[in-house]
Amino acid sequence: MEKKILSSSEIDRIRTSFAAQSLMRTFGAELGEIAPGRVEITAPILPGSRQQHGFAHAGLTFSLGDSAAGYAALSMMPEGAEVMSVEVKINLLAPAKGSRLIAIGKVVKPGRRLVVVSAEVFAEEAGTRKLVALLQGTMIPV
Amino acid sequence: MEKKILSSSEIDRIRTSFAAQSLMRTFGAELGEIAPGRVEITAPILPGSRQQHGFAHAGLTFSLGDSAAGYAALSMMPEGAEVMSVEVKINLLAPAKGSRLIAIGKVVKPGRRLVVVSAEVFAEEAGTRKLVALLQGTMIPV
Amino acid sequence: MEKKILSSSEIDRIRTSFAAQSLMRTFGAELGEIAPGRVEITAPILPGSRQQHGFAHAGLTFSLGDSAAGYAALSMMPEGAEVMSVEVKINLLAPAKGSRLIAIGKVVKPGRRLVVVSAEVFAEEAGTRKLVALLQGTMIPV
Amino acid sequence: MEKKILSSSEIDRIRTSFAAQSLMRTFGAELGEIAPGRVEITAPILPGSRQQHGFAHAGLTFSLGDSAAGYAALSMMPEGAEVMSVEVKINLLAPAKGSRLIAIGKVVKPGRRLVVVSAEVFAEEAGTRKLVALLQGTMIPV
Structure with a gap:
């Protein structure tokens, strides 16, 4: 990961790209810190994002982790590229109780053909x- | 899977449980066929459920597949039990284009302590x- | 999967390729049926392939499943291509007791850039x- | 992970347990550092542990990572317990070239019913x- 700083473009x-993901708006999600190979996304646990006990639904947790990991991958890709998830594995470590989730996506191994990523999701x-969750996955430039 | 039919309870x-998952309402999701070890969930690809190209977000695909698999597991559990996702792996096979998604969750291996599940998600x-997606995961009774 | 039969080449x-995998010889593994998108590998549970209770080690189960899935992918690839595992997920469903294992690898979704595969492993x-195990993974042509 | 040091028992x-895993002997594997929630296993890339290009077979890489993660989990468990792999996901990051592999297993989240683990595998x-590989998985006390 030789690149030390991201250009404004x-x-x-x-x-x-994030602004064009309507699901992120539905979730009230926002981009946090953006660095080379590391992107943060936060979202409140809205009344409409829950499972049957009132905690964040695994689908919210996954969505934030997957998007944070995907944008971490995109941050390492050449201009003009976009990114898609090939596969993602999530371990749910604890009920996602609280007021909001913070997902931190990271590039584990950049590559021209595939980018291996991980994400941690915290409940605040x-x-x-x-x-509350740990993701490991593979992204592909398109 | 010796049980052949589900009781009305x-x-x-x-x-x-499904009705209490507010995320499913947000997605406009509905339960389809319910059978022992097999549950179907469908949802329209709403304007608010999309990624940056207008297709279903991987988070929607995951949410439906995870919930369908979870309820398939619940259908095999003793009365009074509830179910939580331990871990789920999703392979995204193709862009989820179309008007709606259909997730079919299945029990691969029932168990007292853990239930191994899979799900297929189709775009219509x-x-x-x-x-468009294949999930494999583990559910735990709680 | 339009191809109906494999040529002798x-x-x-x-x-x-299988004969060149020394680990397969160490395990006493043999190729079984080979069909387009479907390859079988069997191996005895040798005295040297076990875990602490005398059952097949998860490493043996994985190795056979991964190789069967990899060769299933190779069976669908253009001439000259080789295949590597990008990632594989294994669920271990039951202790692998018995005299031998049979792994059946299958192509779930062929593709030019990536091939999604699965494998079932049985203990006899x-x-x-x-x-005894279910694998889901991604192969890449190289 | 409140426990700071392991007793000799x-x-x-x-x-x-490691000594009773015949597969580890077949691979020439040895236990390295053992600490609470962290176990190291090393093995030479023997002539009989290879794939078709002469690199370590993914099955060797998996076996070492899975065992290291399993013993990391065992190090956090109450006396009398044993551990089994429920499921493990491996991303293969690079060809495993070299003379030996070093697997470092870690507990991500201890638990009474399930232990979430990870492992890194390095080629030297x-x-x-x-x-060369990253594993994420779930262990269960038995």
Whole structure:
């Protein structure tokens, strides 16, 4: 990961793509810190994003982790490229209780043909963060 | 899988839990056929459920597949039990284009301590179904 | 999967590659039926292939499943191509007791850039087969 | 992970179980550092452990990573417990070239019913270590 800083056009590419994902708007999600090979996405646990016990649905947790990992991959790709998820594995470590989720996606292994990524998802409750999910996956440039 | 038919209270347990998942309402999702070890969930690809190219977001695909697999597991569990996803792996096979998704969750291996599940997710476009994702995972009774 | 039958050079490609995998010889593994998108590998559970309770080690189960899935992918690829595992997920369903394992690898979704595969691994004891593992993964032509 | 040091009987439990895994002997594998929630296993890439290009077979890489992760889980479990792999996902990041592999298994999330683990596998060539695989999985006490 020799690249140390993202250009403003590389950051714009991520912001533009994120803004075009209507599911992220539905979830009230926002991009956080964007760095080479590392992207953060946060979202409140909205009344409409829950499972049967009122916690964040695994689908919300997955969506944020998958998108954060995908944009982490995109941050390492050449101009003009886009990214798609090939496969993602999620381990759900604890119920996602709290007011919001923070997903941190990271590039594990950049590559021309495939990018291996991971993501951690934390639930924030009363100011404390708890790790609730771990994702490992593969992204492909398209 | 010796059980051949679900009692109405077993079906109600699934319907009640599904109705309590607010994310499923947000997605406009509906339960389809419910059988022992096999549950179907369908959802339109709503304007608010999309990725940057207008196709279904992987998060929608995952959510439906995960829930269908979870309820397939629940259909095999003793009364009073609930179910949680331990881990799920999704392979995304093709862009999820079309008007709606159909997720079919199945029990691969029932068990007292863990239930191994799979799910197929199809995208329906102009009456044809295309397999767009395959999930394999583990559910735990709680 | 329009191809209905493998040519003898396509079958030879698989046999030659398999024969060059020294781990398969160490395990006493043999190729079984080879068909387009479907390859079988069997191996005895040798005294040197076991875990601490005398059953087949998960590493043996994985190796056979991964190789069967890889050769199933290779059976669908253009001449001259070889195949590598990108990622594989295995669910271990039951202890692998018995005298031998049978792995059946299948192509779920062929593709020019990536091939999605699955494999089932059975343990054979006193003539009965029991499903002991399920694999889902991604192969890449190289 | 409140436990800071392993007792000699806890270390013996791991050594005894490892010694009983005949596959580890077949691979020439050895236990390295053992700490609470962290276990190392190394093995030469023997002539009989290879794939068709002479590199370590994915089955060797998996076996070492899976066992290292399993023993990391065992190191956190109460006396008398044993551990089995429920499911493991491996991403193969690079060809495993070199003279030996080093697998480092770690507990990500301990638990009474399930333990979430990860493992990194490195290939050592001429004194340099390269990350060749990443595993994420679930172990169960038995």
